[in-house]
Amino acid sequence: MKLQQLSLFMENKPGSLRAPCEALAAAGIDLLTMSLADTSSFGILRFIVRDPERARQVLESAGMVARVSEVVTVEVENKPGGLAKVLAAIDAAGLGVEYMYDFGAASRGGKAAIIFRFEDPDAALAVLQAAGVRVMSSEELLSDGKA
Amino acid sequence: MSTWNDPPGGFHSVSAPDYLPRPQLAGVQLQRLQSVVTRAYDRVALFRSRMQERGLTPASIASLADIARLPFTVKTDLRDTYPFGLFASPMEEIVRLHASSGTTGKPIVVAYTQADLDVWSEVMVRSFAACGIHRGDVIQNAYGYGLFTGGLGMHYGGEMLGATVIPISGGNTERQLMVMADFGVTALCCTPSYFLHLLESAKEMKIDFSRLRVGVFGAEPWSDSMRDRIEQESSIKAYDIYGLSEIIGPGVGVECSEQRGLHIFEDHFYPEIIDPETGDVLPDGSEGELVLTTLSKEAMPMIRYRTRDVTSIIAEPCACGRTLRRIRRIGRRSDDMFIIRGVNVFPSQVETALLRVEGTLPHYQIVLTREVGLDQMEVKVEVTPEVFSDEIRKLEALQHQLEASIENILGLRVKVTLVEPRTLARSEGKARRVTDLRNV
Ligand SMILES: [Zn+2]
Numbered sequence: 001m002k003l004q005q006l007s008l009f010m011e012n013k014p015g016s017l018r019a020p021c022e023a024l025a026a027a028g029i030d031l032l033t034m035s036l037a038d039t040s041s042f043g044i045l046r047f048i049v050r051d052p053e054r055a056r057q058v059l060e061s062a063g064m065v066a067r068v069s070e071v072v073t074v075e076v077e078n079k080p081g082g083l084a085k086v087l088a089a090i091d092a093a094g095l096g097v098e099y100m101y102d103f104g105a106a107s108r109g110g111k112a113a114i115i116f117r118f119e120d121p122d123a124a125l126a127v128l129q130a131a132g133v134r135v136m137s138s139e140e141l142l143s144d145g146k147a
Numbered sequence: 148m149s150t151w152n153d154p155p156g157g158f159h160s161v162s163a164p165d166y167l168p169r170p171q172l173a174g175v176q177l178q179r180l181q182s183v184v185t186r187a188y189d190r191v192a193l194f195r196s197r198m199q200e201r202g203l204t205p206a207s208i209a210s211l212a213d214i215a216r217l218p219f220t221v222k223t224d225l226r227d228t229y230p231f232g233l234f235a236s237p238m239e240e241i242v243r244l245h246a247s248s249g250t251t252g253k254p255i256v257v258a259y260t261q262a263d264l265d266v267w268s269e270v271m272v273r274s275f276a277a278c279g280i281h282r283g284d285v286i287q288n289a290y291g292y293g294l295f296t297g298g299l300g301m302h303y304g305g306e307m308l309g310a311t312v313i314p315i316s317g318g319n320t321e322r323q324l325m326v327m328a329d330f331g332v333t334a335l336c337c338t339p340s341y342f343l344h345l346l347e348s349a350k351e352m353k354i355d356f357s358r359l360r361v362g363v364f365g366a367e368p369w370s371d372s373m374r375d376r377i378e379q380e381s382s383i384k385a386y387d388i389y390g391l392s393e394i395i396g397p398g399v400g401v402e403c404s405e406q407r408g409l410h411i412f413e414d415h416f417y418p419e420i421i422d423p424e425t426g427d428v429l430p431d432g433s434e435g436e437l438v439l440t441t442l443s444k445e446a447m448p449m450i451r452y453r454t455r456d457v458t459s460i461i462a463e464p465c466a467c468g469r470t471l472r473r474i475r476r477i478g479r480r481s482d483d484m485f486i487i488r489g490v491n492v493f494p495s496q497v498e499t500a501l502l503r504v505e506g507t508l509p510h511y512q513i514v515l516t517r518e519v520g521l522d523q524m525e526v527k528v529e530v531t532p533e534v535f536s537d538e539i540r541k542l543e544a545l546q547h548q549l550e551a552s553i554e555n556i557l558g559l560r561v562k563v564t565l566v567e568p569r570t571l572a573r574s575e576g577k578a579r580r581v582t583d584l585r586n587v
Contacts, residue, residue, distance in 0.1 A: 005537070007535075007536075007537030009530045009535050009542075009565070009567060009568075010567065011565075011566055011567050011570070016567070037539050038539075039539060039543065041564050041565065042530075042542065042564075042565050042566075044537055044538075044539060044542070046537060060532075063568055063569045064567065064568065065530050065531065065532050065535045065567070065568050066532075066535075067532065067535055067536075067537060069537045098537075098538050098540070099538070099539075117537065117538070
């Protein structure tokens, strides 16, 4: 139920996004979705690919520092209040959210997919399932050729 | 000593040794050299054993040129004999201890007898006199008071000169400016970069210190272009003063009104220039490492101390009339140590700090800049897979931990910047760990 996400350290300077994108493209690796977090001096690029381990090797052999971490993707109703409902369940369980972003595969029959990075992904999974929140499997997220 | 309070503007009798005819000075130097070598030989085990290894006794010093036969003393000798191993006086005769930062956690300790303090004050009086400061001047001493020699050295010199000394110590810019304006300060002692900071702040706060006439600036390298800027923006005369704790503190050498090199008080400190690689003495005019011997020090004689400062000796007579030889202003050092805000820093100290946090030593680079007249130190650290996290919070915490670890060792606030792997220059052999962009 957990999804593997790749993160990459980047300096906050012009052109730093290009090198990893080119390295992945040269290896024929598709970026399914990505999100960039930054401070005034550095940034972290987080992204989902079908084969994170291979992508990590590609990036590391290009001299970059990347790591794989586990995230949880939650199905959210694509209407006002949809996300709030999921967040309420997370809050109620006292789960710490490190960050979250949209999977980006817009419409899945009126549903959106939101990626969450929890402090403790396993504890989060149990809480979400108990609260009736649907956690999406990596199969359905990654096999969709249109994603 | 009562004759030291000469009339303002007149000749300071304390400066008389500055004008000794060279042959007479050489006589004083040889006699003092022989006696300090005897003292160190008799009382300091390390020095005696090094003399014996070379088959030397104090009687081997028959001329000033014989100084080249003596062994060098280096900074690590002070550390290895920490705290009191190089003392040549019993503790009952030692009246003051100072300490400066070393490459490890342990400082370097230096000692003074009353006679040593008197010599120190004397050379500080002569320094102030060379800068045109005299009785009636109000000296604001913004060097740090404490273990650092800058504060107290300047302080007692100023008092012995008969000037009014304000022992304000470092920091607190607003108070510095208020005192400067309200007390009619005419002379200021601080680091040159701190003075530039004071100037900027004075402009913002619209504080007038037009009575300030002289700045005595030291404890860090600075250039002629920086002097030009200071003198243009403030209408003061800015003088370079040189010294180091191992020798005595400030007052080893100073600029005169000519501002063309620093006169070394050669009757107390004997200068040589050596090739830092071979140790050979170089002729006057050649650039090399400055080596100093204390000719009159009692508590802690330094024989051929390698300063690591790179300069050359100017033997030509100075237009001011002083017969003391001069050294060119010091712009760099022969090892990788650097000075920032008056603090001696070795890259190895930064390495220790990084290691403590990360467990292994990452690639790093130290970048020194001067912003608004204040020296800044940035440490660029390459991110390794071991410390990388996908969370901003954790990387920022790492940055802060590294900053705190460095501050803990150096006593200096620095900025740590995380950079991508393999982005810092790697060089064969001598790594360029320090990039000094201060333009000095
Ligand atoms: Zn002169």
